[in-house]
Every structure is written in structure tokens, then in C-alpha cells.
Amino acid sequence: MSKISKTTAMHKSTNNIKRGLCILPLCFAFLLVTAQVPNGNFEEWQTLDSIENPVHWETNNYVGYTPVAKTTNAIEGLFSMKVSSTARDIFGKAREHGCAHVKFVPTKEYKYLTASVKVDTVDKGGEVSIRVKQWQPASGFYGKIGTWKVTAATKGIVQVVLPIEQAGLDTLLIEIWAKNYYYPFIAPIGYTEMIIDNLQLTTMVATEESQKNLGWAIYPNPATDVINVEMQWPIGKPCTLRLLDLQGRLVKSCDFINSSLISLPLADTSPGIYFLELIVQGETKLSGKVVIRK
Numbered sequence: 001m002s003k004i005s006k007t008t009a010m011h012k013s014t015n016n017i018k019r020g021l022c023i024l025p026l027c028f029a030f031l032l033v034t035a036q037v038p039n040g041n042f043e044e045w046q047t048l049d050s051i052e053n054p055v056h057w058e059t060n061n062y063v064g065y066t067p068v069a070k071t072t073n074a075i076e077g078l079f080s081m082k083v084s085s086t087a088r089d090i091f092g093k094a095r096e097h098g099c100a101h102v103k104f105v106p107t108k109e110y111k112y113l114t115a116s117v118k119v120d121t122v123d124k125g126g127e128v129s130i131r132v133k134q135w136q137p138a139s140g141f142y143g144k145i146g147t148w149k150v151t152a153a154t155k156g157i158v159q160v161v162l163p164i165e166q167a168g169l170d171t172l173l174i175e176i177w178a179k180n181y182y183y184p185f186i187a188p189i190g191y192t193e194m195i196i197d198n199l200q201l202t203t204m205v206a207t208e209e210s211q212k213n214l215g216w217a218i219y220p221n222p223a224t225d226v227i228n229v230e231m232q233w234p235i236g237k238p239c240t241l242r243l244l245d246l247q248g249r250l251v252k253s254c255d256f257i258n259s260s261l262i263s264l265p266l267a268d269t270s271p272g273i274y275f276l277e278l279i280v281q282g283e284t285k286l287s288g289k290v291v292i293r294k
Helices: 208-213
Strands: 023-025 032-036 045-048 051-054 068-071 080-084 094-096 098-104 112-122 127-136 141-150 158-163 172-179 192-204 216-219 226-231 239-244 250-256 261-265 272-280 283-292
Antiparallel strands (some): 032 192, 045 051, 068 080, 098 172, 158 216, 226 261
């Protein structure tokens, strides 16, 4: 059951998949358009045949086994989605990989998938991953266009910015995985659990290099005393991290080069919703939302 194409216990939503996505422009100095992934905030759930699933999403939930579940310990809103390695394996044990996925037709070519993620537990050999795939008409398969993966628990909530290489408007497939270590010829061992919320697609003006190579995680989010920004790898060019309020006014900034972890103190910053910008050599490459609480 390690591949969606071989999963026989998938529970399918009867609702039609949303084809029209709501486009919400944000007012910045650069072009930024976001679109909500169908039920990407996980506020809508339905129960069919005694199994509860997020609307529009398919999972490997089974009667008595719910690796994908609604949680009120929400990152945003009323609910978030929890995915754990408690699916039913071939021996009838709750220790198989947990998986949820959604398919939809995009209305634009997007460059990034963003999400708020909290990974609570990853035992040795396990992993949590977000995979974005796109239908390839020539091959007749879904090809991978972006992957985010961690093999350890996160320090609270992280803001994931995943570069994707979407080509055209063919169907997108987003998969969320919570995997155990699979001991050869025996069974999965260990336990993995994560919470995810606020999945969105984003397009912004950026170079081809930034689209393919840049990625970051923001934590904790919400934050109180400090915001940490962890780059996928160090950037060997002059960079500036800027914190903006909702009116686009500069609140704080930090210059750096060749650093993969940057901390921004918040001692004199008022509570509220802000945006972080990463600027490389004067050009905005990434942007993310943060919440500051006191």
C-alpha cells in the first residue's frame, strides 16, 4: 500500500472536484496571486459509510482505521487535517503509511505550494512528505513536479514554501504522506504523525533559478518573541529578510549572506498578521504569512 495507484482501500468523496479556483490578488510591489487548493483549509468534512474524510480528498481510511482525521487542535480556523502512520496493513494492524490526496484542474500556472505544517512525531526511518504531481498526457502518468520532506519533528508550526515546476493546465495531484520505516519482509515499524492546514498555490515574479532552487520554512508560526526562517540551503548572494504589515509598510528587516537559518527578534513588534519577504540582490523571491501573538 505504499503507492496510491495500488491502494485498494481509498475512500472517495462523492462531491464534484472544484475546477474553478478563487483567485485572490495581494497588494505588494511584486505580482503575487494565490489560489486555495480544494478544501485546502480542511474546514469541510463528510461521513460516508461510517468513515469521515475531508471533502474533495481521498484517503486510505478504513472502517476502524483512520490515519487521516479531523483535529480541533487547528493551526488555523476550526479544523486541521492530521495524518498518521496508522492505516490498516495486510496483517490487520494499524501501522501502515497514512495518506491523503486531492486531484484538481488548475486555472493558472503556479510556481509554489505553501502550507502550514506541524510534525509531532517521526520515529527513526520514518518521514512526512508533501508531493505535487501533474498529469503527463504523453506518458499517461502523473509526474512529480515538487517534493517537501522531513525526517524529524518540527519545532512547532512551520510555513512550507515548496517550489513546483507546473507546465500547462493539466490536472494536479497533491499527496500528503506520514510514513513509517518499512522493515524488509516483515512490516512497518515506528510511528509518524503530522498536522497540516492552509494549502495554497502561489505564483509570483521570480527567475527560473529561484523557482527551482529556493524553499524555506518559517517557525514558530504563530510567533511571540522571535521568528526563525530556515532556508533549504544557504544562498551565496546578498539577501534581505523583510517583515511587512498588512498595508505593505516595512516593520523590520535583516541583511544576510550564506546563512541557512535567520532569526528575527519580535520584542518591539505589535501582535497581528504580517508578511515576510525574501529579497535576493534586490529582487523579491519568496513571501509568506506570519502571525505574531503576545
